[in-house]
Structures are given as C-alpha cells and as structure tokens.
Amino acid sequence: MSHPQFDVVIVGAGPAGSTAALHLQNSGLRVCLMDKATFPRDKICGDALSGTVGYELHKLGPQVMQAFMQAEPKIATSGIRFVSPNLHTLDIILRKVRPGLSAPGYLFPRIHFDQFLFNLASNHPHIQTISQCTVQSINTSKQHVTLQTSQGHFSSRFIIAADGAQSIIARHCGIQHQHPHLSAGVRQYFTGVTGLPSPTLIELHFLPETLPGYVWIFPLPNGLANVGMGMRSDVVIQKKISLRHLFQHIIHHHPHLSPRFKYASALEPPRGFPLPLGSLRRPLVHGPILLTGDAAACIDPFTGEGIGYAMTSGRIAAQSIIHALHSPNPMLHLHAYNHLLHQAIGSEMKTSYRLQQLLQYPRLFDRVVQKANRSPAFKDLLRQMIEEPANKSQWLNPLLYLRILWPF
Ligand SMILES: Cc1cc2nc3c(=O)[nH]c(=O)nc-3n(C[C@H](O)[C@H](O)[C@H](O)COP(=O)(O)OP(=O)(O)OC[C@H]3O[C@@H](n4cnc5c(N)ncnc54)[C@H](O)[C@@H]3O)c2cc1C
Known part of the structure; x- marks a missing residue:
C-alpha cells in the first residue's frame, strides 16, 4: 500500500482555500494548497468585504489583522445605501467595528485581497503552494484520494474542495447547483x-x-x-x-x-x-472530501455575499479535519463538518432566502424604506438586523411585518 504524499490537499486558493490552509498551518499535517491560476489573479466579484470577513480575519489572529490593516489598495465603508423599487433611498450607517479594524466593512479588489490571503499561506513553511495546477479528475480509494492534475498525480488522505462556483470536485461528488438556488x-x-x-x-x-x-x-x-x-x-x-x-x-x-x-x-x-446560493442544504462531506466556499454553495441568497462565508467554511473544514484525526474513527468524525457549518451560517442563509422571496413584493420593500426613513427606532432595528446575525432572524417574525405595515 503506497502512502499518500499529503495529509490534506486544498484545491483552490481563493478565500475558502487560503483560509483553510492558514488554519492548518500549525497542525503538523502535510498541507498542499493548489490553484489553476497564478496569483495575483482576478475574480469577478463586487469586492465588498463584510463584517463576516472581519470576524474571520480576527479568527486568524492579531498578526493577520495588522497585516490586513496595512494591505492596499482598499477603502473603508461606513454602511449601505438601499434604493427601493420606487426609488426611495435609505442609508444605514453601521456602528459595529471589530477590534483591530477601522471600519464595519471594506472594498478591496479581489485581485489584491485574494493575493493578500494567498501570500500569508505561501509564506508559511508548512504549506506547500502550487500554482498553475488544474485538477482534471479525482479518484477515491479506501486509503487515499488521487488527483490527476495538469502537473501530474497528487495523493492525499483528505481533500478540501475550494475550487469555486464551477467546482470539478463538487461535480465529482454528484452536487449540481440547481435553479432556483x-x-x-x-x-x-x-x-x-x-x-x-x-x-x-x-x-x-x-x-x-x-x-x-x-x-x-x-x-x-x-x-x-x-x-x-x-x-x-x-x-x-x-x-x-x-x-x-x-x-x-x-x-x-x-x-x-x-x-x-x-x-x-x-x-x-x-x-x-x-453565484451558487446557500438556500438549499447540501451534503458537504463525501468520504474524505469536504466542500467549502462556492463549491459548497455558501453565498447569501439575498445579498450575494460569499467571501466571509467561504472563509468560515474553510476554517471549519480545517478544524473538522484536525478534530477527526484526533478521534478513533476519523472518517466518522469528519461528518461533523456538515453540522458545524450549518450551525455557523445555516440560520443566516435561511433568513436571507426568506428576504429574497419577499422581493416578489416590491411594495413591501418600498414600505420598509419609507418606514425606516420616518422612524429612527425602526431604522435602528434594521441596522441591528444587518450587524448582528442573531438579530437577522427577526425577519421571520410576523410581528415585524405588522410593525412595517402599521401606519405610525
Ligand atoms: C458577480 C459577483 C459579485 C460578487 N460580489 C461579492 C461581494 O461583493 N462580496 C462578497 O462577499 N461576495 C461576492 N460574491 C461572491 C464571492 O465572489 C464568492 O462567494 C467567493 O469568491 C467564494 O470564494 P471561494 O474561495 O469559494 O471561491 P473562488 O474565490 O472562486 O476561488 C476558487 C479558486 O479555485 C481555483 N480553481 C477552480 N477550479 C480549479 C481546478 N480545477 N483546479 C485547481 N484550481 C481551481 C480558481 O482558480 C480560484 O482561485 C460575488 C460573486 C459574483 C459572481
């Protein structure tokens, strides 16, 4: 029986893959981070980094936060301007700034933000990074997974699939991104x-x-x-x-x-x-393969935000592998990833799906904007629902809609 070259191969070095690598860096595991592109590479995106990205940078430690604060070119954002279907404007100024950051959010072109994360991973001696390496097919045996790539074969005990919205690995696992998700x-x-x-x-x-x-x-x-x-x-x-x-x-x-x-x-x-949306719960563990980021469809169905959730999934996938390896039956324990990721982001995805569905009623959206512009207390409630994931679920409360429709 041949031994696999790596303990973990991460396919795709976007936010999901690089974050997973950074959480594995001190695990003692042999980690490889490969990407078909050479960094810096562009990614079609809005370039908006939300508070979730701030949270994940915080999880990577103070040095990463400091490096992020010095990284350029980015600008700080104070909040969101919503324009409703009847063209009324609502400005929500956010207040929550994570320790170590200077603003609630940032705009940072992906060509630079992804390189920032990739550089952190590639500078680490325990992470082997390989560019211009395209995974073409996957073979899973009892002992390991073999990846056939443009640079030859790679074998590994575990695979973290972070290869984005058109993931070849998700397809290999039988996952298809379907309408209306x-x-x-x-x-x-x-x-x-x-x-x-x-x-x-x-x-x-x-x-x-x-x-x-x-x-x-x-x-x-x-x-x-x-x-x-x-x-x-x-x-x-x-x-x-x-x-x-x-x-x-x-x-x-x-x-x-x-x-x-x-x-x-x-x-x-x-x-x-x-943009594969997180409005459908899918199995994310397939034998030794864990799907993350867009490959796992972790995009907010209302806002289209996916960078922070990709980082969350990369972190939890890395932690799940480390925990599984400390258990008597690693393959059984790996399945905890499904549950842990759902626990972390599932309710936000559910609420956002509801909000997306409510867009069928544009007049309700108009009404929310009008109400918030008239009532500072209601506007503040909206701010809290944007800032605090736990408060977001108030959108599922019928009483909120009574409050929106109430004339005063
Ligand atoms: C138009 C648009 C606007 C968006 N705007 C925002 C926004 O403003 N804010 C936000 O938070 N989110 C936004 N998103 C979502 C966000 O871009 C994604 O959720 C995020 O990039 C997911 O990160 P990831 O690491 O999973 O995948 P990616 O960032 O897509 O990284 C995947 C990596 O895998 C590599 N790869 C792919 N196939 C292979 C292969 N076969 N072999 C080897 N490597 C491979 C790719 O080269 C790439 O580097 C937007 C998305 C779109 C499409």
Whole structure:
C-alpha cells in the first residue's frame, strides 16, 4: 500500500482555500494548497468585504489583522445605501467595528485581497503552494484520494474542495447547483462614476427590472468603481434576459442611474460569473472530501455575499479535519463538518432566502424604506438586523411585518 504524499490537499486558493490552509498551518499535517491560476489573479466579484470577513480575519489572529490593516489598495465603508423599487433611498450607517479594524466593512479588489490571503499561506513553511495546477479528475480509494492534475498525480488522505462556483470536485461528488438556488452576476470596472455617497457607502439599487436582484455601485480606491448586477438564474432564463444587455441598458438609459455614468469610462466589458446560493442544504462531506466556499454553495441568497462565508467554511473544514484525526474513527468524525457549518451560517442563509422571496413584493420593500426613513427606532432595528446575525432572524417574525405595515 503506497502512502499518500499529503495529509490534506486544498484545491483552490481563493478565500475558502487560503483560509483553510492558514488554519492548518500549525497542525503538523502535510498541507498542499493548489490553484489553476497564478496569483495575483482576478475574480469577478463586487469586492465588498463584510463584517463576516472581519470576524474571520480576527479568527486568524492579531498578526493577520495588522497585516490586513496595512494591505492596499482598499477603502473603508461606513454602511449601505438601499434604493427601493420606487426609488426611495435609505442609508444605514453601521456602528459595529471589530477590534483591530477601522471600519464595519471594506472594498478591496479581489485581485489584491485574494493575493493578500494567498501570500500569508505561501509564506508559511508548512504549506506547500502550487500554482498553475488544474485538477482534471479525482479518484477515491479506501486509503487515499488521487488527483490527476495538469502537473501530474497528487495523493492525499483528505481533500478540501475550494475550487469555486464551477467546482470539478463538487461535480465529482454528484452536487449540481440547481435553479432556483443559483444566481448570475455581471461586473464592470469604471472610472469617473459620479454621485458616490460620502461617507463611503455601498449602494444596492433594487430596481423593478432587476428583482429579485439588484444593481450595485461600489466605490474603489483611485477613483474606480465596481458596478454590477445580479439576478436569480431561473428568472434570467424564464424572462429570456441577457444579463449583460439589461445591465448596459440600465447604465446607459435608466433615468435614475444613467446620469451618473455620463462622464464614466468602462475599463473592461461586463464580465459574468455564477453565484451558487446557500438556500438549499447540501451534503458537504463525501468520504474524505469536504466542500467549502462556492463549491459548497455558501453565498447569501439575498445579498450575494460569499467571501466571509467561504472563509468560515474553510476554517471549519480545517478544524473538522484536525478534530477527526484526533478521534478513533476519523472518517466518522469528519461528518461533523456538515453540522458545524450549518450551525455557523445555516440560520443566516435561511433568513436571507426568506428576504429574497419577499422581493416578489416590491411594495413591501418600498414600505420598509419609507418606514425606516420616518422612524429612527425602526431604522435602528434594521441596522441591528444587518450587524448582528442573531438579530437577522427577526425577519421571520410576523410581528415585524405588522410593525412595517402599521401606519405610525
Ligand atoms: C458577480 C459577483 C459579485 C460578487 N460580489 C461579492 C461581494 O461583493 N462580496 C462578497 O462577499 N461576495 C461576492 N460574491 C461572491 C464571492 O465572489 C464568492 O462567494 C467567493 O469568491 C467564494 O470564494 P471561494 O474561495 O469559494 O471561491 P473562488 O474565490 O472562486 O476561488 C476558487 C479558486 O479555485 C481555483 N480553481 C477552480 N477550479 C480549479 C481546478 N480545477 N483546479 C485547481 N484550481 C481551481 C480558481 O482558480 C480560484 O482561485 C460575488 C460573486 C459574483 C459572481
């Protein structure tokens, strides 16, 4: 019987994979982090880092927090501007700042943020990083998993699949991202977009033509802006929408948004990528393989946020392997990962799915915005529901809807 080369091979060095590697760095295990790309590499994304990312950076330790604070180019964000279907605006200024950070959130182009995490992992002597290594197929035996890659065969006791929304490993495990639990997104970088709010807010425009999705405008350092649109892919198919065309139509012709692009220049054509949503619970442990991040469909079904949840899943997958190896029956213990990840993010995904469903009732959204603009107490409640995952579940409470509909 041949011995596997590694204890853990992590496929994909995005936020899920690099975070998993960093949590395994002092475990004494032989860890390999491989990616088909060479870093720095771009990832189509809104580039918005939420409080969940702050929480995960905190879990990686004070040195990582300090390095993050010095990393460039990023800008701090103070909150969120919601624009409702009837074009009313609601600004929610967030207050919760994690110790060690300077703001509730950040905008940090993925080409730089992912390299920041990847560099932390690749600088560690116990993590072997391999770039330009594409996994092509997987073979699982009783003793180990063999990966056939563009750089030859690799064998390992465990695999952490962090290979993103189009994961070959998730497909090997029989997981398919199905409608309506999948969104499509397009992103385009611009310079010269006007009307950006100050202090810096991320803008979400829930226009009637984009529901159940939205157009975002996120300011970036050096006068850039990340602009994009996401929509559930079953709706895209059902309405026979070309997301790129609709997006460009909105940018150039929407009476509310197009004036802001009058002097703007696009730096690239709109580029699309799928978002596997966490609105369906899936099995995430398949023998010695653990699915994480987008490969495990950990994206918030309402906001499209996935970076922080990818990091959470990478952390919990790494911890699950370490704990399993200390138990008499590692394979049995590995299954705890399913439960632990659900415990960590399951209720947030459930609430966000409900919110996404409520977008079928645009007038309710209008009403929430109007109510919050009239009632400071209600606005503060919304802030708390955004900031505290535990408070988010209030969206499942029917009394909240009575409060929204109540005229005073
Ligand atoms: C349009 C759009 C906008 C978004 N905006 C935001 C946002 O603003 N904020 C937010 O929090 N989330 C956002 N998301 C979601 C976020 O991008 C993802 O949830 C996040 O990138 C998931 O991280 P990951 O590590 O799982 O996967 P990825 O970041 O996709 O990393 C996967 C890695 O695997 C590698 N890989 C793939 N296949 C193979 C293979 N066969 N062999 C070897 N390596 C492989 C890839 O090269 C890549 O480096 C957005 C997504 C989209 C599509």
